[in-house]
Structures are given as C-alpha cells and as structure tokens.
Amino acid sequence: MSSILSVQNLNKSFGNKHVLHDVSFTVEKGHIVGLVGPNGAGKSTIMKAILGLINYQSGEIKIANQTVTPASHAALSKVGALIEYPGIYPFLTGWDHLQLFADGDHQLIHIQEIISQLNMDSYIKRKTKGYSLGMKQKLGIALALVNFPDLVILDEPMNGLDPEATKDLRDLIISESQRGTTFLISSHILSELQQLASDLLIIDQGAIVQQTTMHQLLASQGKQTIMLATNDDKTARQILKKAKFKMTADPRLEVVATDDETMPQVLRTLVEADIEIMDVKRLEGNLESSLLEVLKQYRVAQKLAKEQA
Structure with a gap:
C-alpha cells in the first residue's frame, strides 16, 4: 500500500534547543495513525511542520509526493487539520464557518452529515461567541473534515468533549476512514486512541522510538x-x-x-x-502500560549507549 505522508530526517531547533532529531516515518493511505509520547516529546512540533506552519533546519516532508515547506503549500489543498484550539470568529454562526470554508455549495450535504454525526444540530445556527469549549472543539473538527480531505491531522481532538461527544467523534473518524481518509492523531487519552488507531508512532525526546501497529505493540508486551x-x-x-x-x-x-x-x-x-x-x-493489551514499557526500555538503552560512548 502506498504512503500519503512521508517525513524523512526531520530536524528542528528552537534557538539552542534541538527538539526534533532525524525524525523519519511514513503514513499509509486510509490508516488511522496515533502519534503518542510524553508531554514535550515533539508531537505538536511534528504536526505543525507537516502543515507548513513552522520551518525546520533539515529534512523533507512530502504529502502525496509533493514537498511541504512554509513557502510551499500546494500539497495541503487536500489536508484538513485541527491543531490546539480552533480559530473561530465569535460573531459568525457555526453554519457560517462551515459554509465559509467549504469548497462550493456541493458540499452542503456533507456538511449536514458531519453536523448530524457530531450532534451539533441544536446550536449550529447560533453565533459561536456563546459556544462552550466542547462545541468549539466539535466545530473545529467539522471544519477539518468539510472538504473531503485525503489526510486529516488532529492534535488532541478529544479536548473538552464529554463521553457522548467523544464516542460521536470516534464513530465519525472511523466512518471517514472507511471512505479512504487518512488520519494522524495525537491524544493523551490513550484508552480512546486504542479503540481508534491501527498504527502507532511512538516519540520520546524528539526522536521516533518505534513505528508499529497497535496489534504488534500490545502483543509484544505479552499482556x-x-x-x-x-x-x-x-x-x-x-x-x-x-x-x-x-x-x-x-x-x-x-x-x-x-x-x-x-x-x-x-x-x-x-x-x-x-x-x-x-x-x-x-x-x-493496555496501550498505556505498553507505551510506558516501551519508553522505559528505550531510555535504558539510551542511557547505556551514552555510558559506553
């Protein structure tokens, strides 16, 4: 199966702090991929680099074989994203936002499908200045999906969502994935990610520790x-x-x-x-305990390597 996203030897520094170290991975078309690791490991930095929001010192990012940089965004035309908090205009309604970002009126049926799947019907015609955190989050997710993107990048998409809304989002991601949409998702709610992701990218201290499948990771820990x-x-x-x-x-x-x-x-x-x-x-198996075990083994190996150097 061909990859839709390729990241090769990506290095990024903020001043004297080297935050990404030769990060390399691929994402296959139609897969739901979880990007997991501790806070500060570099997850959001990777996502922002993929979306051309920040520059990087070296490496290459390609979406559908097109290179992405802050000065080259053509490859992002079929990418949807929600990074951190959605940018929302307080005096527009949720419906106004979706129409504003939709690529033509032919998307209206798809817009209504997303609204219904996320249970937004009761407030979608209200101005967003009165939206709760969860309502804003769902609108941001809807905006990421509105134009049938080939790739969707979601950073902590469950933030502010109650259990019912989290399940609605999970069902929506699965249904969009079945249509062929690829997802790269970072979330600290590992129990939810375990139910969603088929593949995993484990990152620690700015380096990819392991690229694996959910099944392989859980089975490898023997639990x-x-x-x-x-x-x-x-x-x-x-x-x-x-x-x-x-x-x-x-x-x-x-x-x-x-x-x-x-x-x-x-x-x-x-x-x-x-x-x-x-x-x-x-x-x-349990994703949380399996992840912690992988990170523990990686850090022990790194420590031994430094001592022997």
Missing part, C-alpha cells in the same frame, strides 16, 4: 487484560487485590491475565464474594 463492570467496582478491586490478582493502573476495573485460567478464577472470586458482574471483556 492481556480482563476489563470488568460490577455493581460495586471499588469493593471488587479490593477483593481482587486481596486475592493477589495483578491490577492495572487504569482507573477502570482491569486485571492482568497471566494465563488462560485468570478469567474463570477472577469470575469465581467475585461471585463467591456476592459481587454482581455486569460486563466482562478480554482486552488484547
């Missing part, structure tokens, strides 16, 4: 988890901890599966304690 919902999760967690089951750090009720017997043993323990089990799911 399966059992996620439960009960009538009393707090008590259930205490019971399982007392029974020496290994729990994840996730605020949800999750148990690390050490073998095939873990699930029946967990269920038996809770039933015997008169805890009512409402739902149970076996998850392939």
Whole structure:
C-alpha cells in the first residue's frame, strides 16, 4: 500500500534547543495513525511542520509526493487539520464557518452529515461567541473534515468533549476512514486512541522510538487484560487485590491475565464474594502500560549507549 505522508530526517531547533532529531516515518493511505509520547516529546512540533506552519533546519516532508515547506503549500489543498484550539470568529454562526470554508455549495450535504454525526444540530445556527469549549472543539473538527480531505491531522481532538461527544467523534473518524481518509492523531487519552488507531508512532525526546501497529505493540508486551463492570467496582478491586490478582493502573476495573485460567478464577472470586458482574471483556493489551514499557526500555538503552560512548 502506498504512503500519503512521508517525513524523512526531520530536524528542528528552537534557538539552542534541538527538539526534533532525524525524525523519519511514513503514513499509509486510509490508516488511522496515533502519534503518542510524553508531554514535550515533539508531537505538536511534528504536526505543525507537516502543515507548513513552522520551518525546520533539515529534512523533507512530502504529502502525496509533493514537498511541504512554509513557502510551499500546494500539497495541503487536500489536508484538513485541527491543531490546539480552533480559530473561530465569535460573531459568525457555526453554519457560517462551515459554509465559509467549504469548497462550493456541493458540499452542503456533507456538511449536514458531519453536523448530524457530531450532534451539533441544536446550536449550529447560533453565533459561536456563546459556544462552550466542547462545541468549539466539535466545530473545529467539522471544519477539518468539510472538504473531503485525503489526510486529516488532529492534535488532541478529544479536548473538552464529554463521553457522548467523544464516542460521536470516534464513530465519525472511523466512518471517514472507511471512505479512504487518512488520519494522524495525537491524544493523551490513550484508552480512546486504542479503540481508534491501527498504527502507532511512538516519540520520546524528539526522536521516533518505534513505528508499529497497535496489534504488534500490545502483543509484544505479552499482556492481556480482563476489563470488568460490577455493581460495586471499588469493593471488587479490593477483593481482587486481596486475592493477589495483578491490577492495572487504569482507573477502570482491569486485571492482568497471566494465563488462560485468570478469567474463570477472577469470575469465581467475585461471585463467591456476592459481587454482581455486569460486563466482562478480554482486552488484547493496555496501550498505556505498553507505551510506558516501551519508553522505559528505550531510555535504558539510551542511557547505556551514552555510558559506553
């Protein structure tokens, strides 16, 4: 499958601070790619460079085989983006914004589809000065999608969204992806990203640590988890901890599966304690714990390399 985005040997400095170190990766057409790493790792800087918003010292960025620089934007005609907070005119309605940025009236049906999928119908004709943070965020996402872009770049798109709006956004991204749209998404809400992304770019201290698939990352850590919902999760967690089951750090009720017997043993323990089990799911792995393990291994390797140099 051909790539829609190629970044090769990208280096960026702000004054004396070198923030991107020979960053190289590709993004395949139609994939949903998660860009993950700690705060300050360089995620937003990469996205801004791709969009031609900032210059860089060396390297090459190509979208659909066209080079992107702050002085060369032709490749961005089929790219949608939301970086940080959307730029919104307070005295225009949400509908006005979408019409203003739409590439002709033939997009009106698509505009209405996006509005409906994001549940914006009740306020889309109101002036945006009265919008909440979540409403503004959804409008920014709608603007990124309005012209059927081939590539969409979203930086923390779940900011300000409640659980229902987050699910609406997840469903919209999946449906647009099925049409062939490619997504590059940075988000600190890893549980949501785990449900969305097929591929992952892991970055730390301005360098790409690993480019992999979600399945490969979770499988490489050898962890399966059992996620439960009960009538009393707090008590259930205490019971399982007392029974020496290994729990994840996730605020949800999750148990690390050490073998095939873990699930029946967990269920038996809770039933015997008169805890009512409402739902149970076996998850392939936990993105948060897998990411932390990869970063830990990378930093240990970097430290050893420096000591041996």
